[in-house]
Amino acid sequence: MNNVIQKGWRPTSVLILLLLFWELSSRWMGIPEWLLPAPTAIVQEGISGWSAYAPHLFSTIRLTLTGFTIGSAVGLAVATLLHLIPKVREAVYPLLILSQNIPIIVLAPLLVIWFGFGVLPKLIIIVLVCFFPIAVATMDGFRQTKNEYIHYMKMAGATQSQIFRKVEWPYALPSIFSGLKISATYSVMGAVISEWLGANKGIGVYMTLASSSFRTDRVFVAIFFIMMLSLLFFLLITQLEKWATRWKGENARG
Amino acid sequence: MAKLNIDHVNKSFGDNLVLKDLAFDVKEEEFVSIIGPSGSGKSTLFHLIGGLYEPDDGMIQLDGKRINGQKGAISYMPQSPSLLPWRTLLENVVLGAEIHGKMEEKTAKSMIQKAGLSGFEHSYPHELSGGMQQRASFIRSLLSPQSLICLDEPFSALDEFTRLEMQKWLLDTWEQHQRSILFITHNIEEALYLSDRIILLSDRPATVQREFKVPFTRPRDPSIVLTEEFLKMKQTIHSELKVLL
Ligand SMILES: Nc1ncnc2c1ncn2[C@@H]1O[C@H](COP(=O)(O)OP(=O)(O)OP(=O)(O)O)[C@@H](O)[C@H]1O
Ligand SMILES: [Mg+2]
Numbered sequence: 463m464n465n466v467i468q469k470g471w472r473p474t475s476v477l478i479l480l481l482l483f484w485e486l487s488s489r490w491m492g493i494p495e496w497l498l499p500a501p502t503a504i505v506q507e508g509i510s511g512w513s514a515y516a517p518h519l520f521s522t523i524r525l526t527l528t529g530f531t532i533g534s535a536v537g538l539a540v541a542t543l544l545h546l547i548p549k550v551r552e553a554v555y556p557l558l559i560l561s562q563n564i565p566i567i568v569l570a571p572l573l574v575i576w577f578g579f580g581v582l583p584k585l586i587i588i589v590l591v592c593f594f595p596i597a598v599a600t601m602d603g604f605r606q607t608k609n610e611y612i613h614y615m616k617m618a619g620a621t622q623s624q625i626f627r628k629v630e631w632p633y634a635l636p637s638i639f640s641g642l643k644i645s646a647t648y649s650v651m652g653a654v655i656s657e658w659l660g661a662n663k664g665i666g667v668y669m670t671l672a673s674s675s676f677r678t679d680r681v682f683v684a685i686f687f688i689m690m691l692s693l694l695f696f697l698l699i700t701q702l703e704k705w706a707t708r709w710k711g712e713n714a715r716g
Numbered sequence: 717m718a719k720l721n722i723d724h725v726n727k728s729f730g731d732n733l734v735l736k737d738l739a740f741d742v743k744e745e746e747f748v749s750i751i752g753p754s755g756s757g758k759s760t761l762f763h764l765i766g767g768l769y770e771p772d773d774g775m776i777q778l779d780g781k782r783i784n785g786q787k788g789a790i791s792y793m794p795q796s797p798s799l800l801p802w803r804t805l806l807e808n809v810v811l812g813a814e815i816h817g818k819m820e821e822k823t824a825k826s827m828i829q830k831a832g833l834s835g836f837e838h839s840y841p842h843e844l845s846g847g848m849q850q851r852a853s854f855i856r857s858l859l860s861p862q863s864l865i866c867l868d869e870p871f872s873a874l875d876e877f878t879r880l881e882m883q884k885w886l887l888d889t890w891e892q893h894q895r896s897i898l899f900i901t902h903n904i905e906e907a908l909y910l911s912d913r914i915i916l917l918s919d920r921p922a923t924v925q926r927e928f929k930v931p932f933t934r935p936r937d938p939s940i941v942l943t944e945e946f947l948k949m950k951q952t953i954h955s956e957l958k959v960l961l
């Protein structure tokens with residue numbers, strides 16, 4: 463706790479100074495509200511407008527979680543499959559890496575053409591952005607498993623599935639979690655962007671509406687919640703990771 | 717019939733010929749030690765017996781059956797403890813048995829106690845010292861169900877006192893359960909105290925340089941290491957080893 467205070471006071475004070483500067487300049491320098499509203503105005507809107515944007519917020523959270531869950535499951539499944547069947551891996555892995563260079567977002571218009579404006583294309587976008595980091599990180603984790611452990615297991619007569627379940631899977635857990643953390647942030651972003659493409663609910667929709675009516679304060683409220691969502695999601699997974707890899711102790715991977 | 721028969725085995729890694737025409741056997745319920753220069757190929761021999769690699773030439777037989785490249789035939793303790801970091805000590809020592817669908821938790825607990833590790837059942841490997849990890853790995857091999865135990869320098873990280881205890885314990889278990897043991901060590905005294913026969917390997921490529929029959933009767937008392945006969949044998953082996961180095 464002391465450590466947090468010691469390390470945290472500098473950035474915190476910079477942040478407070480910035481906010482103060484922002485607040486004062488919007489008050490005294492006559493910056494119009496629609497260009498840059500004062501922080502206090504944003505907070506006010508955030509409190510009074512809750513009932514207006516809460517449904518949007520919950521809709522985005524649901525979309526994010528659904529997409530993230532499906533995306534992670536698909537990523538883990540694909541990684542497992544590719545790892546256990548080397549022939550398939552040799553054929554598919556290079557393509558997988560190559561495809562990481564396509565910004566998924568540019569596929570969005572295509573998805574809308576194919577699947578319309580329903581939930582499906584949105585889920586597909588989120589699944590696509592989540593899937594790559596998890597699949598790649600998981601496969602790397604599997605492949606990096608220390609030979610020492612695999613050798614012991616083989617000599618002890620373990621089957622391939624025992625080696626996978628008892629050694630490769632737990633060994634890859636830290637890598638899997640790094641993948642999950644990246645995907646968690648991506649999935650929030652993916653959800654918002656997919657909502658921009660057309661939807662009737664969601665924080666992305668709320669944001670588009672706000673900006674087209676020059677309610678800049680609402681845009682800021684939306685941005686704030688998107689940031690909070692990403693952060694919370696990230697923290698949640700960090701906590702899960704701590705619990706799942708509690709065997710690691712101070713010095714990583716024994 | 718021999719328990720284990722190494723029948724003129726060759727093994728090389730690329731251009732590096734490691735085992736050359738290696739031949740010896742281990743009889744039923746026999747305790748055989750292997751001594752040889754560092755890097756001569758002792759661990760490689762175990763990897764071959766365990767089926768991790770196949771010999772280039774020759775045959776490995778267990779109970780009269782060819783086991784070239786066949787895994788899981790021996791209970792094995794690797795040179796480095798190789799405990800799984802996400803398993804507690806207790807979960808680690810039962811691994812060898814678990815792979816073959818056996819639950820040995822009760823025996824495991826009593827063995828942990830015997831090895832002086834009680835209180836650490838639920839510790840993770842990174843919380844244990846090197847010597848403690850080695851003892852855990854040792855227990856894991858004793859709990860594995862196979863009848864031939866291959867131990868690769870099992871006591872190298874232990875202090876003199878703990879080592880004596882472990883040796884005594886190994887002899888007890890061996891005498892009780894009558895399994896065959898193949899034992900790699902650098903310590904001549906240890907080999908003499910424990911085994912029925914000592915096989916001296918040459919430097920790489922390793923062949924059998926000499927074999928010594930250990931004449932002492934069993935059960936052996938730790939004090940035999942001070943007898944004249946013992947010291948004389950130790951000296952013989954020592955001078956033979958010196959030729960190799
Ligand atoms: N998988 C491998 N690939 C290539 N070379 C190997 C491999 N395993 C062992 N070797 C080589 O085989 C030789 C013997 O190694 P090995 O580990 O069997 O020696 P050792 O007698 O057990 O030595 P030490 O007493 O130091 O443990 C070494 O030259 C080593 O480099
Ligand atoms: Mg060795």
